[in-house]
Amino acid sequence: MTEIDAKIDALVPSWLTLPDVAERLGLEVTRIRPLIKEGQLIAVRRGENRVLMVPADFIDEDKIVKGLAGTLTLLKDDRFSDEEALEWLFTPDPTLPGTPAQALRENRGTEVKRRAQALAV
Secondary structure: OEEOOHHHHOOOEEEEHHHHHHHHHOOOHHHHHHHHHHHOOOOOOOOOOOOOEEEEEEEEEEEEEEOHHHHHHHHHOOOOOOHHHHHHHHHHOOOOOOOHHHHHHHHOOHHHHHHHHOOOO
């Protein structure tokens, strides 16, 4: 869990607090921190009160977006910090098209993971 800078904060369209994430996933709020620790989600501190928040695009209705955890693992293996992973996931890529986070939401995770693997080379 890290504090986010303004550049990356501006890339992410919307955020959810941990209680909001828990509500959407149908879990107790105490189950969200372990998901973050396990690398299934990224949470950063935002705002004046430094509240932990998760990008809203990581939650698809009532579940974590398919392919997100695997992509986060690949980025972590490539030695990306949480901030760098967020920047990569939310930076538009005209060859994709859109952002990697958007592609994951559109069930194009194979291509996103392929690109994340290529970063290590």
